[in-house]
Amino acid sequence: MLDEKLKERYSRQIISKSIGEKGQEKLLKTKVLQIGAGGLGSPCALYLVAAGIGELIIIDNDIVSLSNLQRQILFSEEDIGQSKVQIAKKKLSALNSNVKINAIKDYANEYILRKYVSDVDFIVDCSDNMKTKFLINHTAIQNNKFCIIAGIKDFYGQIITVNPKVSACYQCVYSNPGLEESDIAPLPVMGATPGILGTLEALEVIKTALGLPNLENTLLMVNLLDMTFNKIDVVKDNNTCICSH
Ligand SMILES: [Zn+2]
Numbered sequence: 001m002l003d004e005k006l007k008e009r010y011s012r013q014i015i016s017k018s019i020g021e022k023g024q025e026k027l028l029k030t031k032v033l034q035i036g037a038g039g040l041g042s043p044c045a046l047y048l049v050a051a052g053i054g055e056l057i058i059i060d061n062d063i064v065s066l067s068n069l070q071r072q073i074l075f076s077e078e079d080i081g082q083s084k085v086q087i088a089k090k091k092l093s094a095l096n097s098n099v100k101i102n103a104i105k106d107y108a109n110e111y112i113l114r115k116y117v118s119d120v121d122f123i124v125d126c127s128d129n130m131k132t133k134f135l136i137n138h139t140a141i142q143n144n145k146f147c148i149i150a151g152i153k154d155f156y157g158q159i160i161t162v163n164p165k166v167s168a169c170y171q172c173v174y175s176n177p178g179l180e181e182s183d184i185a186p187l188p189v190m191g192a193t194p195g196i197l198g199t200l201e202a203l204e205v206i207k208t209a210l211g212l213p214n215l216e217n218t219l220l221m222v223n224l225l226d227m228t229f230n231k232i233d234v235v236k237d238n239n240t241c242i243c244s245h
Pocket of ligand 1: 168169170171172173236237241242243244
């Protein structure tokens with residue numbers, strides 16, 4: 001049961017026919033593991049915490065630098081030189097003290113993901129490299145967790161939601177990479193691009209938790225120069241992909 005304060009805080013969600021009090025109660029029980037507190041991670045975490053999920057675990061090993069501020073909207077000039085997850089925890093807790101925030105300053109490697117994945121409902125990829133995206137996809141499938149994966153470059157982005165063992169996974173869509181572009185030089189990024197894709201990731205968590213339509217078996221391609229959003233049907237590879245066995 002929601003108390004009066006919670007009813008007031010989430011009143012604009014509760015009056016939505018798609019959410020209601022029951023939906024809000026579901027959100028309050030939802031636990032999310034978010035990898036990355038940068039361009040995608042800032043809006044994703046802000047909207048998840050504002051919407052009233054139950055718990056957010058954020059993993060990032062980075063510190064805030066001046067060149068981050070153009071797109072990583074959790075951070076301010078005074079945060080430069082400090083741990084991203086520590087600042088994120090402070091700002092997110094100030095936004096909504098009902099949400100349990102667990103800030104982990106570490107690399108998102110296999111060991112760390114395995115350590116935190118068991119207790120959550122979702123893994124959200126807000127990383128900036130393909131290697132981590134494949135690792136998150138694989139960890140989510142192994143541990144039977146939903147995952148949301150997004151990528152951005154310049155004015156372009158893609159996002160997919162994976163229902164483990166049921167829908168197509170990230171690796172059904174993309175083959176495992178070798179050396180990638182972002183290993184060689186920083187990619188161009190218009191700051192609003194991760195703003196939009198990170199917001200869509202938060203929305204996918206919320207809608208999936210509520211049983212609303214989501215991006216399972218669908219890759220959403222976003223072109224913010226043309227302002228086009230294209231949905232591409234993707235098919236689960238039932239023979240050779242890691243999600244098939
Ligand atoms: Zn697959």
